[in-house]
Amino acid sequence: MSSENDNRLTIEQAQAQLESLLQAYDEVGERVLKELPLYVVKLEKDLPQVFSLEGDIQQIEEAFAANECSEKSIRSGEAHPVLVEVGKYMSKAVEDALERLGQVQRYVVMHTPREEDGNNFGVAVQTRFYSKVAKYVKWCDTIHEGCKGYHGMRADILRKMGLDERLEVRENFSENDRKISSSKAVKTMKDQAPMGDLLCCLARHDANHYFQLKNVMQSLISIKKRRLSNGTATTKEAAAHTQEKLDELIKRFDSVGESIVKELPSLILDLEERLPKIFTRTEDIVELEDAFAKKECSSEGIQSGKPNPVIVEANRIVTKEFDKASEKLSKLQRYVLMHVPREEDGNNFGVEVQAQFNGKLGEYLKWCDDTQDENKVYHQARAEIIRQMEFERAVEERETVCEKEDKVTKSKATKSVVNVPQLGDLLSYVARHDALQYFTLKNELQELISMYLHCYIYLKNNYEKIRWPRGKSEGMNMHMY
Secondary structure, eight states: OHHHHHHSOOHHHHHHHHHHHHHHHHHHHHHHHHHHHHHHHHHHHHHHHHSOOOSOHHHHHHHHHHTTTSHHHHTTTOOOHHHHHHHHHHHHHHHHHHHHHHHHHHHHHHTOOOOOSSOOHHHHHHHHHHHHHHHHHHHHHHHHHHHHHHHHHHHHHHHHTOOOEEEEEEEEEOTTSOEEEEEEEEEEEEOOTTHHHHHHHHHHHHHHHHHHHHHHHHHHHHHHOOBOOOSSOSSHHHHHHHHHHHHHHHHHHHHHHHHHHHHHHHHHHHHHHHHHHHOOOOSOHHHHHHHHHHTTTSHHHHHTTOOOHHHHHHHHHHHHHHHHHHHHHHHHHHHHHHTOOOOOSSOOHHHHHHHHHHHHHHHHHHHHHHHHHHHHHHHHHHHHHHHTTOOOEEEEEEEEEETTTTEEEEEEEEEEOOOOTTHHHHHHHHHHHHHHHHHHHHHHHHHHHHHHHHHHHHHHHHHHHHHSTTOGGGOOOOBOO
16 A cells, blocks of 8 residues: 555646646647648649549549449459559548647647636637637548548449359269269349449449549648748758748649639630530420430330430539539639638738638538539439349359269259339339439539639629738738748
C-alpha cells in the first residue's frame, strides 16, 4: 500500500507534467500550421500523377467499359486495378489530413481564453475557426466511408450479373471399391437480358468514383491552402523557395477563377443551343413511353441484352456536362475562398455577400454530385426490373468417363422459363422507367443552365464585393499572419 502511495504523483508534479505536455501540443500545432505550404504544393504536384488517365468522365467510362469493366475482365474476379491504387493514395492523404486537422483543433482549444463580459470578437473568430475545422474533420470521415462503400456497391452490381459457375464432380465405385466411372458437371446461370444495363452501371460507377476522388483531392488542396512560412525548411533559402512555389500556385488559382467567371456567358449560350439537339424526341412523356414499349422496351428489345440506346446517349452527354460543372464550381469556390479577408469587427457586408455566394456554390456542388449518383442508379434499377421478367437460362454441361470401357460421354441441358404472368406489367414498367429518365435528364440539363445563369448574375452584380470584400485597397487576402 505504501509503495502505491510512493509512486503516485503529487499535484505539483502532475501540474508540471501537464504543462510540459501542453507545451508539446503547442509546438505541434505551430509546426502543422507552418507545414501547410509544403502540403499544398505536394498535393498539387501529385494530382496529375495520381490521376493520370486522360479524357473527360464519358471517355473514361467508355475506356473502362472496354477493358476493366468488360464481361471478360470482371469474370477474373479482380477489383478495378486503377481505382484500387487511386483509393490507396486517397485513403492515406485523407488520413494525413485528419491527423493534421485533429492537431489544429487541439491547438485552437489550448488557446481558448476564460469567459469575459466584453472584448469577445477574437473569441468569436476562434470559435468559428474551430467549427470550420470540425466540419472538415467530418467531411474527411465521410470520404473514408465513401471509399469503403464503393467496393461494396461494386460487388453488389457484379453479384446481380449472375456470372457464377457451379462445378459438380461425381465418382461411382463397385462393391470392391473399384472406380467404375466419374462425371463432371458445370452449371452456369446466365440472364442475358439485364447484362447490358449492369455493365453500363458498372462502368459508370467506376468512372464516377474516379472523378469523385479527383475532386476530393482538389478539395483537400483548397482547405489546406494558407500562406505561411515553411516550418520544416532548415534554411531561409529553402523556406523562400517553398513560399515562391506557393505564390505561383496561388496566382494560377486566381487566374483560373477569373477565366471561369468570364466563361459563364458562353457556357449558358452553348448549353441553351445544344439542348434541342441533345433531346431530339418531340413526343410528350406518354407518347415517348408508347414508342419505347414498341421498340427499345419490347420483349425482343429486352432479350437482346442491350440497354436503351436513346437513354444511354442522353445520359452520356448529361454526365459529361455535370462533371464539367463540378470541376468549374470547385475551382470557382476555391477562387472565392482565396479572397476571404481576415476577421474584423466591422465593415463585414462584403464578407457576408462573399460567404453567401460560397455557400451557394457548395449547395450546387452537392446537387451535381447527387444528380450523378441518381443517374448512375438508373441502369441498376432497370436491370432489377428486367431480372423480374425471368428470362434467365440455366445451362448444365456434363462429362462422364467410364473407367472400364474408356468411354467419354458429354451432354448439355438448357432450362428456360417460358410462362411469365407478370411480363406485361413489367414491360410497361420498364417503358415508363425509361420515359421518365429521358425527361429527368432533360430537366437536369435545363436546371444546369439555370445554375450557370444564377452564378453569372450574382457575380455580375456583386463581383467587387466577392473579389474585394472590404474594398480594393486590401488587395488579395492571402496572409494569415
